[in-house]
Amino acid sequence: MLLREVEYARPASVQEALRLLGANDGARALAGGQTLINVMKARAASPDVLVDLADIGELRGIELGSDGTLEIGAMTTYSDIIGSAEARARPILGEVCNQIADVQVRNRGTMGGNVCSNDPTNHLPPLLVAIGATMTIVGQNGERSVPAEEFFLGVYMTAVGPGELLTKIFVPPGKGDGFASVPIGKDGTCIVNVAASLDGGAPRLAIGCVDAVPVLLRPDSAEDDAVRAAVRSANLDPPWDVHASADYRRHLAEVLALRAVAQAAGRT
């Protein structure tokens, strides 16, 4: 398909990328392109300038700190996570990345791209909210740190402002995690997904696909009744489409929350 005319640059440093992004209101960062190139075909997005982050080495890689915190560069691909010995410190990361689309997409698609596109059906926004990740955002005026639960602002909108870049994702240590979804076909787009973490004392649940941003719930305990009560009291008002009615999505949210919590409980 023929895209609208666009300008392209592939800077080698974050500073250079920020300069290019700041120089034009119509500039957008290009990560793996597995969403952006497609929406450009559909003309749902028509950036004037693409700033390709592929050559910025500091945006790639996975490091395991001495306290067990994982530091993941925004340009790290799903395949990098799946194949990384370090990332196994938080096993749910690789498990969920391995459920995204297919080999080709996992080879190009990035952690940063997944969260910055913030499609409500994406896997990683609810996962990173549930496991308490923290994002590092860099702009001309310096660097700031945003917890995942404050990062997602709306459909396709995040705390990364114009001219800014997500550079790193920090994931705290933990193993008591679960993820459950009903996708359209194996490893397809999620109809509803739920991530759960039982590591930080009170359980944390994040439900995806039912609102503009992941819905974070903190049930009183990991008992079934408490989980059900938490989902019901959230009064979810999910969208409906050809794949599922709003009622069915509400139903799935409850069922998948129980499954995600059960998986997490089996690992604590």
Add this chain to the structure above:
Amino acid sequence: MEAVSRKTITVGVNGEQYEREVDARRLLIHFIRDDLDLTGSHIGCDTGNCGACSVLLDGTLVKSCMMLAVQADGAKIETVEGLASEGELNGLQQAFSDHHALQCGYCTPGMLMSATALLRENSSPSEEEIRKAIQGNICRCTGYVNIVEAIKAAAQ
């Protein structure tokens, strides 16, 4: 560095070096098919779903309709044309033929590249691993059974 709408890129395709000036908006699959005249890689859906355009980029399997040609500047690309040598099918291609792993053949170039990527990483994949490896490639004729059989046979 400034952003440009047209750029000269250098890519190695199946061992041969090419230098071409391309629009930044040009998709890699169009560059491969129309600029380099290597029409083995197909465009099926042009939305990243069907995998008929799959190629290896620096050894990694990608869908060339979901990349710009300029993103491939400096890369080594392998396409289906690089599999056979001197008119002889390679083992994987021969296995596809022997096991009737194609009917219309439209998906075959992508299937072969996905299978090539799999077998390089894993010389004796299980059926489940084969199915996971070709998940990004849609075939509307065969029902996949013979494709899986062919890849299994090629692995042996």
